[in-house]
Amino acid sequence: MKLKSSAILAMAIGGLSLIACNGNQNETTETESVELEVEFEEERSELQQELREMEAEIDREIQRLEAEKEEASDEMKAEIEEMEEDLRGEKSEIEKAMEEVENASENTWDDVKTSVNKTAEDIENEWKKLKTNVGEIFKKD
DSSP: OHHHHHHHHHHHHHHHHHHHHHHHHHHHHHHHHHHHHHHHHHHHHHHHHHHHHHHHHHHHHHHHHHHHHHTSOHHHHHHHHHHHHHHHHHHHHHHHHHHHHHHOOTTTHHHHHHHHHHHHHHHHHHHHHHHHHHHHHHHHO
16 A cells, blocks of 8 residues: 555656646747747848838939939930839839738748848849949930
């Protein structure tokens, strides 16, 4: 009988130990989950800010081109309008990227982030080319 009581007591202590360990594991998992969510939100916010800045820069450049177009020759007006159209296309790509970022979940974030960073890089490269072209066009005038 004493052996049976000792066995039951040992099983109860072992069971409580497992429950306690499992409780700690759940707390760790919850903490990691919260940390990942915070990281996701921070990254998303940073990327949204970068995209807004790119969009604002494009808007400023379109306004500048509009002002230049008023005093430009007919040939230059055509070139400026082409550049404006390119800029509007880039702005449209930024808007699509912003929507992707906004709609991203933690599960899709890595893919969305990679895609949007690629889009941003492509736009940056196009932006550099455009700035060079704008400089060359205004040197002609």
